[in-house]
Amino acid sequence: MTKFQDLGLSQATLKAVLKMGFEEATPIQAETIPLSLENKDLIGQAQTGTGKTAAFGIPLVEKIDTSMDAIQGIIIAPTRELAIQVSEELYKIGAGKRVRVLPIYGGQDISRQIRSLKKAPHIIVGTPGRVLDHINRKTMRLDTVNTVILDEADEMLNMGFIEDIESILASTPTERQTLLFSATMPGPIQRMAEKFMKDPQIVRVKTKEMTVPSIEQYYLEVMEKNKFDVLTRLLDIQSPELAIVFGRTKRRVDELSEALTLRGYTAEGIHGDLSQAKRLSVLRKFKEGTIDVLVATDVAARGLDISGVTHVYNFDIPQDPESYVHRIGRTGRAGKTGVALTFITPREKSYLAVVEKTTKRKMEKMKAPTLDEALEGQQKAVVEKIVQTIESNNLHYYKAAAQELLEENDASTVIAAVLKMLTKEPDTTPVKLTEEQLPQKRERKPQDRDRRRRDDSRGSYNADRNRKKAPVKPRTGEKRTGGKSKPRSFNH
Ligand SMILES: Nc1ncnc2c1ncn2[C@@H]1O[C@H](COP(=O)(O)OP(=O)(O)OP(=O)(O)O)[C@@H](O)[C@H]1O
Numbered sequence: 003m004t005k006f007q008d009l010g011l012s013q014a015t016l017k018a019v020l021k022m023g024f025e026e027a028t029p030i031q032a033e034t035i036p037l038s039l040e041n042k043d044l045i046g047q048a049q050t051g052t053g054k055t056a057a058f059g060i061p062l063v064e065k066i067d068t069s070m071d072a073i074q075g076i077i078i079a080p081t082r083e084l085a086i087q088v089s090e091e092l093y094k095i096g097a098g099k100r101v102r103v104l105p106i107y108g109g110q111d112i113s114r115q116i117r118s119l120k121k122a123p124h125i126i127v128g129t130p131g132r133v134l135d136h137i138n139r140k141t142m143r144l145d146t147v148n149t150v151i152l153d154e155a156d157e158m159l160n161m162g163f164i165e166d167i168e169s170i171l172a173s174t175p176t177e178r179q180t181l182l183f184s185a186t187m188p189g190p191i192q193r194m195a196e197k198f199m200k201d202p203q204i205v206r207v208k209t210k211e212m213t214v215p216s217i218e219q220y221y222l223e224v225m226e227k228n229k230f231d232v233l234t235r236l237l238d239i240q241s242p243e244l245a246i247v248f249g250r251t252k253r254r255v256d257e258l259s260e261a262l263t264l265r266g267y268t269a270e271g272i273h274g275d276l277s278q279a280k281r282l283s284v285l286r287k288f289k290e291g292t293i294d295v296l297v298a299t300d301v302a303a304r305g306l307d308i309s310g311v312t313h314v315y316n317f318d319i320p321q322d323p324e325s326y327v328h329r330i331g332r333t334g335r336a337g338k339t340g341v342a343l344t345f346i347t348p349r350e351k352s353y354l355a356v357v358e359k360t361t362k363r364k365m366e367k368m369k370a371p372t373l374d375e376a377l378e379g380q381q382k383a384v385v386e387k388i389v390q391t392i393e394s395n396n397l398h399y400y401k402a403a404a405q406e407l408l409e410e411n412d413a414s415t416v417i418a419a420v421l422k423m424l425t426k427e428p429d430t431t432p433v434k435l436t437e438e439q440l441p442q443k444r445e446r447k448p449q450d451r452d453r454r455r456r457d458d459s460r461g462s463y464n465a466d467r468n469r470k471k472a473p474v475k476p477r478t479g480e481k482r483t484g485g486k487s488k489p490r491s492f493n494h
Pocket residue numbers: 023024025026027028031048049050051052053054055056184185304305306307331332335336483490491492
């Protein structure tokens with residue numbers, strides 16, 4: 003186990019990291035921080051939720067010369083939400099040194115960004131399109147940059163940002179350090195990436211499987227037309243604290259979130275066609291627990307670190323095995339446990355093996371629950387609530403009425419009535435869902451992905467195309483974990 007104290011960090015950075023509640027470095031942090039401090043180019047691959055952000059964030063902050071009012075590091079991320087999240091983490095890491103970190107993403111008022119850029123940030127965290135926009139407008143100069151980091155590198159290269167990335171790199175000095183991080187790095191993408199790196203070291207945290215062992219993985223064979231009922235039954239039985247349901251396309255996400263709402267769940271969708279303000283408010287509500295179910299496209303959820311996500315439901319099987327890894331990785335983060343369930347229609351059956359071959363982990367078969375089991379699950383949840391209420395022992399106002407009821411009825415009848423009233427009976431309100439099919443598998447070529455993105459055949463997430471002016475402040479302190487409170491360590 004590597005302690006942060008053993009990594010040769012400055013007191014200011016060390017203090018900031020310890021204040022974040024980190025005690026020991028995770029394996030990817032222990033392996034890449036020393037290399038990165040030596041200015042090596044590297045590709046870092048480690049499972050979801052194992053601290054890749056701090057792995058690149060700590061050495062970057064460490065190398066910033068705060069006496070210089072110039073941009074020294076730039077991090078590119080595929081989505082706005084991720085750019086905000088990464089900039090918040092970098093801000094915390096850099097708090098001791100007073101490093102200035104600025105998120106730059108599409109959908110935010112550009113003149114405000116220009117004003118912020120004039121305040122000489124040291125680190126930029128941005129989405130490709132908007133960063134390029136500033137370079138072209140000459141409102142941001144990257145000729146003082148020493149370090150470029152691509153977070154979720156494979157996704158950005160795969161989804162058609164390659165040209166944007168190349169243009170951004172071209173405006174940085176050639177002697178820069180380039181770092182790529184992701185939980186997945188398919189061979190062709192890696193080879194493409196190596197073209198703009200210098201003799202990169204590939205750091206792969208060696209694990210038996212690509213997914214996190216603490217995530218229980220199940221699959222359910224379900225006919226397309228039964229998927230929704232099965233989903234709601236599972237939600238009733240498993241009563242997840244926070245759940246993410248993944249749908250294949252934006253339309254699917256919209257229809258699913260409407261259908262869930264209609265059946266009485268607090269659900270909202272997130273995808274790239276929503277305004278920036280809406281996307282941030284949906285995420286905030288989910289983090290606060292005002293929404294229990296977040297319905298998302300894969301790209302929308304890449305890299306997002308939301309603590310308390312206990313269940314991930316793949317309503318539609320993901321298109322690539324890599325997407326599967328990232329989707330289920332929204333749970334079981336930082337050593338926590340999680341449950342992932344994937345629906346497979348009869349014609350998708352063979353695809354299961356493809357996913358399992360990539361992840362090197364078998365999914366366990368689960369039987370679709372019946373309506374009765376769902377009812378039982380809901381009843382159990384209510385009984386638990388009643389027991390908790392009894393334990394909280396704050397019932398004196400209700401005692402007289404209870405006595406009165408018991409004088410006229412026997413106890414089990416009264417309790418049964420209470421249970422019936424409190425139990426959310428499985429709802430069979432009809433809902434509308436357009437059928438979705440897994441597109442024919444094709445060879446992965448970046449230009450294909452590019453086309454796919456524009457076609458919107460998958461739930462793409464245009465990080466920068468939606469240029470509506472919706473100024474939003476990056477918020478801090480909304481994560482459920484974090485802050486300086488209790489020490490956090492992974493259960494290795
Ligand atoms: N050394 C550490 N000790 C405890 N917690 C940590 C440590 N490093 C990071 N964390 C926390 O673990 C969580 C996951 O980290 P992070 O988001 O960086 O994961 P990731 O590897 O980038 O995952 P993904 O592949 O999904 O993007 C965050 O809440 C982060 O603050």
